[in-house]
Amino acid sequence: MNVLRAFRRRAAIALEDRELNDNIRRSTGMTLAKRRRLAAADPDYDELREKVAAIRRESLERRTELLAEATRQLTAAGVQVHTAATAEEARRLVAEIATRHEARLVVKGKSMISEEIELTPLLQQRGLEVLETDLGEFIVQLLGQPPSHITAPALHLNRRQVGRVFSDKLGADYTEIPEELTEIARRYLRAKFLEADIGISGGNFIVAETGTLALVENEGNIGLGTTLPRVHIAITGIEKIVPRLDDLAPLLRILPLNATGQRAAGYASLLNGPAPPPSADDPPTHGPQEMHVIFLDNGRTHLARSRQADILRCLRCGSCLNICPIFRHLGGHAYGSVYPAAMGVLLSPWLLPIPHKGARVWRGAAVSGPGHHPGNSLADVCALCAACDEICPAMIPLSDLILSAREDKGRTAPLMQRAAFRLFGGFTKHPRLFAFAGRCLRGGLRHLPARLLAALSPAWSRGRALPPIPDKSCSETLKREHPTRLR
Amino acid sequence: MPKSTSAVTLFIPCLIDSMYPEVAHATVRLLRKLGIGLSYPAGQTCCGQPAFNAGYWKEARVAAEHFISVFADAETVICPSGSCVSMVRNHYPELFKDSPRLLKMAQGIGSRTFELTQFLVDVPGVEDVGARFTGTVTYHDSCHLLRGIGVRDQPRRLIQGVKGAHFVEMKDSDYCCGFGGAFSVKYPGISTAMLESKINNIIASGAHAVVGCDMGCLMNIEGMLSRMGSSVRTMHIAQLLDGSPHSQSGGA
Numbered sequence: 001m002n003v004l005r006a007f008r009r010r011a012a013i014a015l016e017d018r019e020l021n022d023n024i025r026r027s028t029g030m031t032l033a034k035r036r037r038l039a040a041a042d043p044d045y046d047e048l049r050e051k052v053a054a055i056r057r058e059s060l061e062r063r064t065e066l067l068a069e070a071t072r073q074l075t076a077a078g079v080q081v082h083t084a085a086t087a088e089e090a091r092r093l094v095a096e097i098a099t100r101h102e103a104r105l106v107v108k109g110k111s112m113i114s115e116e117i118e119l120t121p122l123l124q125q126r127g128l129e130v131l132e133t134d135l136g137e138f139i140v141q142l143l144g145q146p147p148s149h150i151t152a153p154a155l156h157l158n159r160r161q162v163g164r165v166f167s168d169k170l171g172a173d174y175t176e177i178p179e180e181l182t183e184i185a186r187r188y189l190r191a192k193f194l195e196a197d198i199g200i201s202g203g204n205f206i207v208a209e210t211g212t213l214a215l216v217e218n219e220g221n222i223g224l225g226t227t228l229p230r231v232h233i234a235i236t237g238i239e240k241i242v243p244r245l246d247d248l249a250p251l252l253r254i255l256p257l258n259a260t261g262q263r264a265a266g267y268a269s270l271l272n273g274p275a276p277p278p279s280a281d282d283p284p285t286h287g288p289q290e291m292h293v294i295f296l297d298n299g300r301t302h303l304a305r306s307r308q309a310d311i312l313r314c315l316r317c318g319s320c321l322n323i324c325p326i327f328r329h330l331g332g333h334a335y336g337s338v339y340p341a342a343m344g345v346l347l348s349p350w351l352l353p354i355p356h357k358g359a360r361v362w363r364g365a366a367v368s369g370p371g372h373h374p375g376n377s378l379a380d381v382c383a384l385c386a387a388c389d390e391i392c393p394a395m396i397p398l399s400d401l402i403l404s405a406r407e408d409k410g411r412t413a414p415l416m417q418r419a420a421f422r423l424f425g426g427f428t429k430h431p432r433l434f435a436f437a438g439r440c441l442r443g444g445l446r447h448l449p450a451r452l453l454a455a456l457s458p459a460w461s462r463g464r465a466l467p468p469i470p471d472k473s474c475s476e477t478l479k480r481e482h483p484t485r486l487r
Numbered sequence: 488m489p490k491s492t493s494a495v496t497l498f499i500p501c502l503i504d505s506m507y508p509e510v511a512h513a514t515v516r517l518l519r520k521l522g523i524g525l526s527y528p529a530g531q532t533c534c535g536q537p538a539f540n541a542g543y544w545k546e547a548r549v550a551a552e553h554f555i556s557v558f559a560d561a562e563t564v565i566c567p568s569g570s571c572v573s574m575v576r577n578h579y580p581e582l583f584k585d586s587p588r589l590l591k592m593a594q595g596i597g598s599r600t601f602e603l604t605q606f607l608v609d610v611p612g613v614e615d616v617g618a619r620f621t622g623t624v625t626y627h628d629s630c631h632l633l634r635g636i637g638v639r640d641q642p643r644r645l646i647q648g649v650k651g652a653h654f655v656e657m658k659d660s661d662y663c664c665g666f667g668g669a670f671s672v673k674y675p676g677i678s679t680a681m682l683e684s685k686i687n688n689i690i691a692s693g694a695h696a697v698v699g700c701d702m703g704c705l706m707n708i709e710g711m712l713s714r715m716g717s718s719v720r721t722m723h724i725a726q727l728l729d730g731s732p733h734s735q736s737g738g739a
Contacts, residue, residue, distance in 0.1 A: 008674075015676050325663045329680045381674065383667025383681070384540060385630040400581075403540065410542030421538050425546025429553040434532040438505040459675030463682065464710025467506060474499060474508030478515065478527040 003336065003349075003376045010334040020156055024148075024331045027155040028322040034261025035319065042257075052254045053395035055247045056313035059239065063304060063312075066208040066241040067295060073211025074293055077273030082294045083238075086352050087117035090296050094119060094200070094233055095126055097292060101231055103128060103197035107189075109215070109222035110134035111202030112150050112316060113235050113296060115338040116351060119200070131196075133189050133221035135182060142169040148332035150339065151259045151318035156331045189221070199225035199288070203236030204255065204316075206293070207245050211272065213293065214248055216255055218266035226271060232288040234271075238295045239304075239312040251315070258317035258393045303350040307404040311346040313394045320388035320398060326381060335378060342388040342398040346405060349377040374408035438473050445469045494524035495606070496561035498554075500568040500702070501533040507702050513729035514567045514603060520729075521613060525565075530557045536574040539582070541669055548582050555579075555592050563610070564600040567725050568701050569632020572602045577635055602632060604700055604724055608641035615648035618730035622695035623653045627685070627708065628661040629701035642700055642724055649727060657692035659684070666707040679711075686711050689719060696720040698727050 014020060039045045059066065071081045084090035098106065106128055108114060120130045120141075132141040136153035140146065142165050147153030154162065163176040172184045201222055205214040213234055215222050226232045242251065248270070256265040275287030304312055320342040321327045332340040337348040379402050386399040410418070427434045445453065446469045454461035495518065499511045518525050535550030554575070558564050566572050579593035607613045624646055632638045646654050665671060665681030685708060689697045697712075697719060699705045709721040 011674070012676060015680055021680075325665070325681050325684075326677055329677060379542075380670070381677075383630070383663050383665060383670045383678070385663035385667070386634040387630070387661075387663070390634055403542075403578075406540070406542030407544050408542070410544075413542070418543075421541065421543040421546045424538055425535075425543065425549040428532045428535060428546075428550035431530045431532055434501075438501070441505060457672060457675060459679065460672060463675070463679035463714060464707065465713040467706055467709060470506065470508050472508060473504045474511035475504050475527075475529070475531075477508070478497070478499070478511065479529045481515075481527075 003378065004380075006336050007334060007378055007381065010336065011330055014330040014334045019158070019161075020331055021329060023156050023158045023161075025328050026158075027152060028328050031152070031259075031261050032319075032322050035258060035322075036261075038257050038261055038263060048250055048254055049393055049395060051250045052315075052393055053313070055242055055251065056315070056394045059242050060304065060309065060312050062243065063238065063241070066243060067238055069208040070206050070211060070241045071295075073208065074206075074213075074273070075211075077211050078276075078291070079211065079273050080290070080292045082292065084294055084296045084298070087296070087298050090117045090235060090294050090298070091119055091122045093292075093294055094235070095122060097231065097233060098123065098126070098128060098198060101197055101290075103231070105192065105196045106130045106198045106200055107133050107192055107196040107221075107225045107229065108137070109199070109201040109217065109225045110137050110153065111200065111235065112147075112338055113202050113237055114200060115146060116298065117235070117296065119235075131189070131192050133193070133219075133225055134217075135185050135219060135221075138185055138189065139165055142166075146333065146338055148340075149318060149321055150316055150332075150343075156333070193221075193224045193228050196225070196229040198231045198233060199227075199229040200233050200235065201226050203234045203240055203293070205248060205251055206236060206241045207248065208241050208243050210245050212245060212248075213269075213271040214252065215269045215271065216252060216265040216267070217269075218260070218262075220267055223267055223269055226269065227287050230288055231290045231292070232271075232274070233292045233294065235294045235296060238297055238300055239314075254393045255315055255317055258315070258319040258391070299350040299352045303347070306350070307408065308346050308350070308401045310396050311343060311398075311401055313396050314343050314347070315394050316343075317393055319391045319393065323387045323391045325383065325385060325387070335381075342382070342392075342402065343396075345378045345381060346398070346401050349374065349405075373412070374405065375412040377405050377409050379405035379409055435473065435475060442469050442471075442473075494526060495563045495565045496558060497525050497527045498531055498534075498558065498564050498566040498571070498600070499527075500566060500571045502702050502706070503567065506706070507723070510567060510702060510723040510725055513723065513725040514565075517616065517725055517729045518565070521607075521611070521616060523611070528557050528561075534571045534574045535582075536571060536578075537668060539574065539578055544582060547578075551575075551579050551582050551593070552589065555589065555596055558596055558600075559592065561596075562599065563606070564596065565603055565606050566600065567603045567723065568703075569602045569605075569629050569636060569638060570701050570703060572600055572605075573631035573635030575600045602636060602638055602700060604641040604645055605636065605638045608644055614644045616645065616728045616730075618649045618728045620649050620652040620696075620727055620730070622651075623655055623693055624649075624696050624698055624727065625655050625657045625689060625692040625694035626660060627657070627664065627689070627697055627699040627704060629699055629704045630661075630663050632700050633661055638700075642698070645724065645728060646698060649730075652727070655692050655694055657688045657694070657697075659688055662688075664704045664707050666703050668703065671707060678707075682707060682711050686715070686717075690717065694719060696722050696727070698722050698724050700724050 132138045139154040148156040159176045166172045167174040204216045256262040274291040275285045324341040327341040388398040503510045535547035539547035576597040583589035664685045665678040671678035705721045
């Protein structure tokens with residue numbers, strides 16, 4: 001499997017797809033505009049961002065301790081806590097719980113981590129019906145596609161396309177009116193919530209001091225999916241634990257602002273364990289009889305010790321996708337990972353490959369952990385415009401991390417490339433050689449046939465003309481005219 | 488206009504030196520016109536950014552060390568490129584974080600290195616350089632200048648100070664033009680798509696000229712405008728401020 005080659009192929013297809021391009025740009029543009037208005041109108045926004053960055057830095061620094069504390073608090077509240085080192089382990093844990101409860105129908109809330117571990121195919125293989133209940137996820141599930149954005153799974157589709165999916169797959173009368181489309185999904189899904197044996201969710205944050213699971217959403221589907229079925233399983237990365245309950249206030253403010261340009265999310269659920277067993281004295285409470293939290297590592301501990309560790313501060317808001325000029329042309333599918341753009345380029349190569357996909361596991365663990373190969377990184381797919389640095393609510397220095405990932409990757413680059421840069425480095429400390437190289441470059445550009453130059457980089461030349469080539473560099477003249485006092 | 492500022496030391500990026508010498512000459516004429524004495528250390532080569540961005544930090548360190556030795560005694564370094572200044576200011580410290588002596592020198596040079604427009608507006612406080620231009624001008628924010636060293640207003644003020652130039656903002660002026668150095672060579676298709684958006688915004692602005700502070704972006708933008716046969720000119724800001732602009736597309 002060559003990650004880069006696969007990316008190039010998918011990117012070329014995405015670039016040709018005008019409808020896709022328009023859909024992505026319209027959708028990300030709308031979210032960005034809403035986000036910008038809200039952030040600009042909030043005089044405390046910078047302060048809020050600093051606070052959130054500090055919380056997430058603390059989360060990362062104290063991760064081991066916070067995981068232990070969260071486990072203690074959750075267990076005390078009656079939650080069954082599991083830790084999974086790999087995606088495979090996490091999937092097995094879910095499958096075992098499903099088997100124990102003789103479950104037939106599973107309803108899922110939007111959860112990127114369940115996409116990361118490819119949970120649904122395994123459960124389906126075991127004969128379970130697995131239904132996505134987030135509208136966007138529901139649409140892409142009907143199409144058999146992965147989500148193309150971490151917070152807006154179907155942003156690559158417009159309402160006409162959604163209308164066609166619903167009429168083809170659900171037999172609904174074609175409509176492209178958003179309210180009617182939502183109503184079709186709602187009618188289909190509502191019955192399933194009542195029938196479901198298990199509800200699966202991710203976890204936006206987990207509070208260590210209280211063992212509280214915080215879930216943010218806009219459709220009410222997570223509220224239903226975590227309370228109506230008799231079992232609730234939350235799967236979350238070990239990096240999502242925050243120290244204090246008070247930390248949720250800034251986090252729950254900044255997350256919707258950046259994810260969807262909303263002042264607050266439609267719903268925020270703070271779950272503190274399964275429903276207590278019914279007793280004669282207390283009124284009956286709703287909620288699942290059994291609640292599980294699975295903390296997934298899947299390469300994160302190795303990542304935490306690497307130079308890209310700061311990406312573990314990520315809130316999964318998706319703003320670095322929306323602002324990325326590359327993402328805005330391609331959408332998420334081209335990246336071949338459920339985590340695209342800046343956060344994805346940094347995170348994805350560290351996540352352990354899923355064995356059934358036949359991915360190669362690299363075992364030269366000097367700069368990485370098992371499963372991580374810096375050469376598998378798409379860190380080159382970035383123009384270093386740093387728009388993501390500016391928008392990231394957790395203040396992660398994304399472009400600096402991408403540069404460091406490139407350095408890690410450089411150690412695995414082809415020999416010729418390494419040799420060329422070695423030569424470049426050597427030239428830079430010898431001004432005469434450097435000037436000579438410049439002359440050679442100009443000479444080559446001037447004298448080589450234009451067709452040969454175009455053939456060397458066809459896609460560049462298709463859109464762009466070469467600049468006129470000057471006879472001389474400026475350094476000779478300047479040296480003469482401005483003799484330096486300096487060395 | 489202040490008559491004289493203490494001498495500055497010129498750093499000419501390798502792209503300008505090799506491919507756009509007229510931009511360096513315009514910079515020199517501009518500084519001279521403003522009474523700013525300048526010197527040009529002959530030993531200068533490249534800041535090392537191409538290697539650094541490609542992940543070759545060891546090689547970038549060689550270039551950076553050379554830069555530091557060439558400019559060690561300079562009081563003020565001026566460079567007509569935001570990208571190279573961002574490299575010196577933001578990334579040299581990272582390159583030398585394990586070598587206290589070089590780190591200190593790098594931080595010192597970083598604090599004394601300015602992009603051309605940043606220097607003119609922030610140090611001597613010049614906004615009207617006495618240049619003339621006839622026509623409508625729009626401005627492209629290059630990524631490293633804007634987000635790397637936070638220069639947004641300085642070039643705009645200088646453009647607005649040019650007599651006869653009518654300044655218009657284009658849509659998404661801070662949106663990457665798709666160049667990204669090696670990125671445009673490795674992923675020309677994506678780069679071209681990004682460039683198309685930029686070009687559409689430039690043309691929609693109605694400007695006769697698009698001005699920028701980095702020749703990397705301008706080479707990219709000019710490449711497509713010229714391929715399209717567009718009459719919109721690309722100009723480095725030094726050429727606009729020099730007041731006797733040489734058209735690049737006309738072969739200088």
